[in-house]
Amino acid sequence: MKLRNIPHLLGQGFVSFWRNGVMTTAAILVLICCMLVLGSFYAVVDNLGAFIDNEIDSLKTVSAYVDASASSEDVEGIEAQLKALAAEEGSNVISFEHVTKDEVLKQMMESSDELREVLEKYTSENNPLPETFYIKFESFDGVQTLLRNLEGIFGAGNIKSQVVTYESLKDLRSTAAMVGLWLMVILLIVAVLVIMNTVKLTVYARRKEIAIMRYIGATSVFVVAPFIVEGVLIGLVATVISCGLQFLLYNNVITDLINDYAALKINLVPAMDYVPLIPLAFLAIGLFAGVVASAISVKKHLDV
Amino acid sequence: MVYPNGTAALSGINLKIEDGEFVFIVGKSGAGKTTLTKLLLREEKVTDGKLRVDDFRLEKMPKRKIPHLRRTMGVVFQDFRLFPNKTVYENVAFAMRVIGEKSSVIKQRVPYFLNLVELTDKAGSFPTELSGGEQQRVAFARAIANNPKMVIADEPTGNVDPEMSRDLMDLLIRINKLGKTVIVITHDHYLVEQFKKRTVTLDEGRIVGDRNGGVAVEA
Numbered sequence: 001m002k003l004r005n006i007p008h009l010l011g012q013g014f015v016s017f018w019r020n021g022v023m024t025t026a027a028i029l030v031l032i033c034c035m036l037v038l039g040s041f042y043a044v045v046d047n048l049g050a051f052i053d054n055e056i057d058s059l060k061t062v063s064a065y066v067d068a069s070a071s072s073e074d075v076e077g078i079e080a081q082l083k084a085l086a087a088e089e090g091s092n093v094i095s096f097e098h099v100t101k102d103e104v105l106k107q108m109m110e111s112s113d114e115l116r117e118v119l120e121k122y123t124s125e126n127n128p129l130p131e132t133f134y135i136k137f138e139s140f141d142g143v144q145t146l147l148r149n150l151e152g153i154f155g156a157g158n159i160k161s162q163v164v165t166y167e168s169l170k171d172l173r174s175t176a177a178m179v180g181l182w183l184m185v186i187l188l189i190v191a192v193l194v195i196m197n198t199v200k201l202t203v204y205a206r207r208k209e210i211a212i213m214r215y216i217g218a219t220s221v222f223v224v225a226p227f228i229v230e231g232v233l234i235g236l237v238a239t240v241i242s243c244g245l246q247f248l249l250y251n252n253v254i255t256d257l258i259n260d261y262a263a264l265k266i267n268l269v270p271a272m273d274y275v276p277l278i279p280l281a282f283l284a285i286g287l288f289a290g291v292v293a294s295a296i297s298v299k300k301h302l303d304v
Numbered sequence: 305m306v307y308p309n310g311t312a313a314l315s316g317i318n319l320k321i322e323d324g325e326f327v328f329i330v331g332k333s334g335a336g337k338t339t340l341t342k343l344l345l346r347e348e349k350v351t352d353g354k355l356r357v358d359d360f361r362l363e364k365m366p367k368r369k370i371p372h373l374r375r376t377m378g379v380v381f382q383d384f385r386l387f388p389n390k391t392v393y394e395n396v397a398f399a400m401r402v403i404g405e406k407s408s409v410i411k412q413r414v415p416y417f418l419n420l421v422e423l424t425d426k427a428g429s430f431p432t433e434l435s436g437g438e439q440q441r442v443a444f445a446r447a448i449a450n451n452p453k454m455v456i457a458d459e460p461t462g463n464v465d466p467e468m469s470r471d472l473m474d475l476l477i478r479i480n481k482l483g484k485t486v487i488v489i490t491h492d493h494y495l496v497e498q499f500k501k502r503t504v505t506l507d508e509g510r511i512v513g514d515r516n517g518g519v520a521v522e523a
Contacts, residue, residue, distance in 0.1 A: 004404060004406065004407075005401065005404055008401055008407075016389070019389040020389065208385075209387055209388070209389070211385075212385045212386070212387060213398075213402070214370075214371070214374075215345065215347075215374060215379060215381075215385060216374065216375075216398065216399050216402050216446070217371045217372070217373075217374035217375035217399075217402050217403065218371060218402045219371045219402075222371075222402060303367075304347060
């Protein structure tokens, strides 16, 4: 192929893109649909993961109860030991908070109406609730060592952690990630196959045109190149439209659906957090499907 | 030439067409005319024997050389085979693009060829907007645009009125006078009789007559 043909071949790609309007539009629409299904599914799975991560973060607090028989000096001693523990390197303690018996009672009464009814009869004099320390820690990795240290300070049985809940959530997180990943892979394969089939159809509709080019003496490159340019254009246009629609869909429909139907309040990942991942993924799918499908499909009709 | 299903489309053919000759290939439907065209274009490959077009030995020519073979000939197909989504101008220009002709040359020569087939005013039209005869003239312009060594016309008068038919044949004769080999495939005996050129008659895949301007030379 001569270099002077390159501008012509590029131009032919653009011209064909416009002149084969119906098939081009069909290919773009199929691409957009597939991209939106993929993008929306990814966003939902990612939000579920982010929700579980947030829940796990909220579990990183140990409640430690001071024995009812402890004096105020004992409490000061405990606080000093906690300060020393927090200052130790690798102790896993981020901070701790001391809550008096009265504050514990007040917090519990405020937490629900049912508890308020039960606890209303108690005052500072007959408050049965223990003096409490809330210890925030960094990671569940070293939590068992921390729990042993706290048992040494508060005594066995006075420590309440969320390790069991954490283990359950961790399992749920990895199961959700695995299921999400496989579904994404299957969805991606289906989407690429659907897109490739559509592009194949658009090429099939023009097989006579390809045959004419070959009869006139066009080389394979000369025939395939405009189709690839067309494939690139289809991929680009579909990507741009899909990105815009995905943004609107996420900020409106998906957000509303999750907020309306999810049992728990979920803080959604901001749409801009998916930039540039989703646009790049759309572009990759669009270009791959447009270019590879065009090239493969045209090649099938070259043999005349 | 035997098709994969075992049908022998052409057999025992011994035909030589010299450079610059004008030859009619005639025969009934199924005589092998189309197969002969396909062989010349290397759309089909000879299953036995030898076939040479210009310097190309078609029986052993690799596929990658097919475009180069086809550029040596201009073909006017019976069904025209024009690009439906290209204008008349673009259809003719495309043949020149294929061989890598400069844009300046294309801009200069396409109007010349369109003028030659009297379609200057239709340059911007699409084939679907043209009559059968006009489409055929576009096919003619495209076939000769690259100054081919050989022009093959498959039933060139099948879709045009007698006057246009005469004009197209005159055009082919003019092309032939320029030293080009012209092969006209037709079943129109009136046309053959009118022009008194070498006529090869096919029947059931065999040559049953070869007359040179009305004189039988070989059968």
